[in-house]
Amino acid sequence: xxxxxxxxxxxxxxxxxxxxxxxxxxxxxxxxxxxxxxxxxxxxxxxxxxxxxxxxxxxxxxxxxxxxxxxxxxxxxxxxxxxxxxxxxxxxxxxxxxxxxxxxxxxxxxxxxxxxxxxxxxxxxxxxxxxxxxxxxxxxxx
Numbered sequence: 468x469x470x471x472x473x474x475x476x477x478x479x480x481x482x483x484x485x486x487x488x489x490x491x492x493x494x495x496x497x498x499x500x501x502x503x504x505x506x507x508x509x510x511x512x513x514x515x516x517x518x519x520x521x522x523x524x525x526x527x528x529x530x531x532x533x534x535x536x537x538x539x540x541x542x543x544x545x546x547x548x549x550x551x552x553x554x555x556x557x558x559x560x561x562x563x564x565x566x567x568x569x570x571x572x573x574x575x576x577x578x579x580x581x582x583x584x585x586x587x588x589x590x591x592x593x594x595x596x597x598x599x600x601x602x603x604x605x606x607x608x609x
Contacts, residue, residue, distance in 0.1 A: 480570070483570060487566050505558065508534075508561075509558050509561055511531075512533070512538070515538045516538050537564050539560055541556050541561070541564065544560075566575050568605060
């Protein structure tokens with residue numbers, strides 16, 4: 468990667484992360500309770516956080532990967548930072564995990580477009596509802 472392209476990409480990643488964090492903060496200040504599909508996804512992820520892996524909401528039509536990854540990120544973070552269980556698997560933390568997936572999707576999109584158009588590097592639409600705990604960002608990453 469050329470130096471100018473590397474700087475441009477770093478600036479784009481930083482800007483994407485900053486914008487996502489600002490949207491995340493604004494949403495979480497105004498909408499603390501689960502919203503739309505979060506009414507299904509958040510309780511399912513919280514059940515997994517509590518170790519209840521046999522519990523499944525029949526309204527959910529996606530595979531449990533998002534919930535397993537959420538537990539795999541939230542539980543070690545709780546242990547590392549000394550957070551109580553309620554914070555580690557709160558709606559806000561689960562939303563933040565999706566924000567991380569969305570930023571990762573931005574990087575994956577960049578890699579894909581760089582392969583498809585090696586002389587014409589550019590970004591794209593990467594905001595797949597990154598501020599909600601939803602299955603699209605994680606599914607897009609896999």
